[in-house]
Amino acid sequence: MAEFRIAPDLVAAENDKRAAALKSDYEALGATLARRGVDIEAVTKKVSEFFVAVPSWGVGTGGTRFARFPGAGEPRGIFDKLDDCAVIQQLTRATPRVSLHIPWDKADPRELKAAGDALGLGFDAMNSNTFSDAPGQAHSYKFGSLSHVDAATRAQAVEHNIECIEIGKAIGSKALTVWIGDGSNFPGQTNFTRAFERYLAAMADIYKALPDDWRLFSEHKMYEPAFYSTVVQDWGTNYLIAQTLGPKAQCLVDLGHHAPNTNIEMIVARLIQFGKLGGFHFNDSKYGDDDLDAGAIEPYRLFLVFNELVDAERRGVNDFNPAHMIDQSHNVTDPIESLISSANEIRRAYAQALIVDRNALGEYQDANDALMASETLKRAYRADVEPILAEARRRAGGAIDPVATYRAGGYRRKIAAERPVSVAGGGGII
Numbered sequence: 001m002a003e004f005r006i007a008p009d010l011v012a013a014e015n016d017k018r019a020a021a022l023k024s025d026y027e028a029l030g031a032t033l034a035r036r037g038v039d040i041e042a043v044t045k046k047v048s049e050f051f052v053a054v055p056s057w058g059v060g061t062g063g064t065r066f067a068r069f070p071g072a073g074e075p076r077g078i079f080d081k082l083d084d085c086a087v088i089q090q091l092t093r094a095t096p097r098v099s100l101h102i103p104w105d106k107a108d109p110r111e112l113k114a115a116g117d118a119l120g121l122g123f124d125a126m127n128s129n130t131f132s133d134a135p136g137q138a139h140s141y142k143f144g145s146l147s148h149v150d151a152a153t154r155a156q157a158v159e160h161n162i163e164c165i166e167i168g169k170a171i172g173s174k175a176l177t178v179w180i181g182d183g184s185n186f187p188g189q190t191n192f193t194r195a196f197e198r199y200l201a202a203m204a205d206i207y208k209a210l211p212d213d214w215r216l217f218s219e220h221k222m223y224e225p226a227f228y229s230t231v232v233q234d235w236g237t238n239y240l241i242a243q244t245l246g247p248k249a250q251c252l253v254d255l256g257h258h259a260p261n262t263n264i265e266m267i268v269a270r271l272i273q274f275g276k277l278g279g280f281h282f283n284d285s286k287y288g289d290d291d292l293d294a295g296a297i298e299p300y301r302l303f304l305v306f307n308e309l310v311d312a313e314r315r316g317v318n319d320f321n322p323a324h325m326i327d328q329s330h331n332v333t334d335p336i337e338s339l340i341s342s343a344n345e346i347r348r349a350y351a352q353a354l355i356v357d358r359n360a361l362g363e364y365q366d367a368n369d370a371l372m373a374s375e376t377l378k379r380a381y382r383a384d385v386e387p388i389l390a391e392a393r394r395r396a397g398g399a400i401d402p403v404a405t406y407r408a409g410g411y412r413r414k415i416a417a418e419r420p421v422s423v424a425g426g427g428g429i430i
Contacts, residue, residue, distance in 0.1 A: 002086070002090075002118070002119055003086070003119055003120075004086075005083055005086055005090065005411060006087060006090055006091070006406070007409065008397075010408060011090070011091070011397075011398075011399050011405055011409075014401065014405040015405075018401055019394075022390050022391060022394065025386075025387040026040070026388070026390075026391050028387075029384070029385070029388065033355060033383075038355050040388065043351060043354050044388050044391055044392050044395075046350075046351075046354055047347055047350060047351050047354070047388055047392045048396060050350050051094055051095065051096055051097065051324070052324040052325060052326055052343055052347075053095065053099045053124035053125070053323070053324065054085050054088055054095045054097075054098055054099070054326055054339055054343070055099050055101070055325065055326055055328070056078060056081045056085065056098055056099065056101060056105050057081075057101050057104060057105075058326060058327070058328050058329075058339055059075055059081050059084035059088075059335045059336060060074055060081070061074060061331065061422075062329025062330050063329070069331070070422035071335075071422075072412060072415075072416035073412055073414075073415035073416035076419055076420070077105075077107075078100070078105040078106075078107050078112065079107070082098065082115050082116065082119055082121060083119070083415075084335075085098045085119075086119035086121055087336055087406065088339050088340055088343065089119075089120065089121060091393075091399040091402035091405055091406055092340055092343045092344060092393060092399075092402050093392070093393050093396035094346075094393075095343050096120070096121060097122045097123060097124040098116070098121050098122075098124060099123070099124040099125050099127060099177075099325050100112075100167075100168075100173075102127070102129060102160075102164045102167060103134045103160075109167050109170035109171050110170070112170075112171050113170065113171045113172065116171065116172075122172055123168070123171045123173045124173065124323065125168075125173060125174075125176065125177045125217060125279075125323060126164040126165065126173050126176050126177065127179070128160055128161045128164045128176065128177075129160075130145035130146065130157040130160060130161075131179070131225070137156065138152075139152055139153040141153070141157070141181075144180075144182040144183075144190075144195070144231075145180050145181075146158070146178075146198070146199050146202040146203060147180070147182040147190075147195040147198045147199040147202070147231045148182070154198060154201075154202045157202065158202050158205045161176065161178060161206045161209075162206060162209045164176055165206075165209055165210065165211075169211060174213060174214050174215065175214055175215045175216070175278075175279075176206070176214065176215075177252055178206065178216065178217065178218055179218075179219040179252075180199075180231060180232065181224070181225045181226060182199065182231040182232075183225075183227075183228070183230035183231055184226055184228050184229045185228050189228070189229075190229065192229065196231060196237075199231050199232070199241075200241065200244055200245075203218070203241065203245055204244075207245045207246060207249060215248050215249070215250055215278060216245065216249045217249075217278040217279060217323070218232060218241045218242060218245075218250075218251060218252065219232070219238070219251075219252040219254060219257070220232045220234050221254065221257040221289065222234060223288070224288070224289055235251060235253070235267045235270070235271065238252075239270075239271065239274070239276055242276045243276070250279070251271050251277060251278050252278050252279050252323075253267065253268060253271070253279070253280050253281070254280070254281035254283070254327060255280070255282060255302070256283045256284070256285040256288070256290060256291055256292075256327075257281075260287070260288075264305060265304040265305050268305055268309070269308045272308065272309075272312045275318070275319065278322065279322040279323030280305075280323070281325055282302075282325065282327065282346055283326065283328045283342075284297040284302070285297065291327065291328050292328065293328060293330075293333075293338045293345070294328070294341075294345045294346050295342070295345030295346070295348070299345065299348075299349070300381060302345065302346070303352050303353060303380075303381050304377070306349040306350050306352070306353035307353045307377065309322065309350075309353065310353040311358070314358060324346070326339060326343065326346070328342060334412060336406065336411070336412070337406060340403055341403065344389055347389055347392070348385060348386070348389060351389065352380050352381050352383060352385055355380045355383060355385070356376065356377060356380040357376055360376050361373060361376045361377070364376060
């Protein structure tokens with residue numbers, strides 16, 4: 001049985017305060033959905049079975065290029081991070097897996113596995129880091145890693161990714177996510193073609209080290225830290241990478257890694273169509289790669305992404321199993337609260353997509369009835385599905401109101417007393 005960081009009795013007491021209201025709201029929503037031909041129990045079951053991984057680095061306070069303002073009770077290392085992740089899972093019952101970032105989270109794999117087991121947590125995709133230099137490494141990544149002009153630097157980056165695979169194998173992970181900051185800041189600084197050739201060759205070496213039941217996710221980003229050109233800059237290049245490497249290679253879509261006004265849901269549809277959608281890093285943005293809480297800025301876009309996912313699910317797309325993970329930076333909020341909120345917003349978008357009248361939508365699309373097709377989506381999006389989310393949490397042993405229960409439990413106060421005060425430093429994330 002998993003260890004709990006917030007007393008189960010407190011969770012039960014907080015739920016008791018809200019149980020009658022939830023029962024009433026759930027029954028009312030069920031009646032409304034029934035008039036639309038939707039079975040609320042079927043939707044609740046689907047929502048209960050939808051999970052999203054939390055990033056280990058997300059439980060620490062983030063930062064910008066200018067400054068980082070740490071909060072109380074900052075995690076001191078991976079085992080503190082796992083404790084924090086366990087609280088999110090205890091209250092939401094939506095985040096049973098944690099995604100690690102190496103070398104930040106490097107530890108004895110046996111100890112990692114034991115800690116995860118004790119807390120009821122598994123491990124999701126491994127994340128490598130060749131976008132910054134680790135202490136003691138022989139070659140710097142200032143001018144690139146997997147696409148670097150120097151063969152020894154590329155070999156070092158490949159070796160690091162293979163190390164991540166080996167750690168992942170020991171703790172039960174089944175995927176490796178590779179994001180690089182390689183690129184250029186000046187025209188003429190790099191040869192676009194040769195840099196991409198070097199990248200593909202290095203990725204091929206990583207691909208060869210993958211176990212048969214693993215997947216390799218390549219991640220695109222249009223800018224930062226390179227501001228003139230980026231080696232893996234968009235979904236088209238990402239698709240070429242996945243096609244070139246082989247069937248275990250797929251594309252990871254980070255919602256913040258696109259230019260403003262990009263139609264991300266159409267990118268998702270294209271990658272589904274051609275069997276190369278690997279998964280997501282969920283977050284939100286206003287100006288660029290802001291890594292804001294999921295659904296904080298454009299909740300309708302999040303819903304439209306899930307509309308494509310549910311459509312693929314309903315059509316029975318072959319081998320359709322996208323990975324879902326949050327990737328956020330929390331600069332002004334309690335990171336645990338933000339991750340709780342994001343997990344619920346992601347499930348909300350899924351629940352809304354599940355209640356779309358797909359027969360009506362298809363008929364309107366075939367009739368070129370643009371207005372009614374749009375209204376069909378909006379009708380599902382406007383529905384308040386919070387009772388479904390809360391009931392799914394309650395039935396699984398979570399909290400009806402997870403943020404309120406988290407605050408009532410005093411977890412942040414407790415760890416602030418136990419963990420040394422973190423000193424504010426320069427920019428960057430923990």
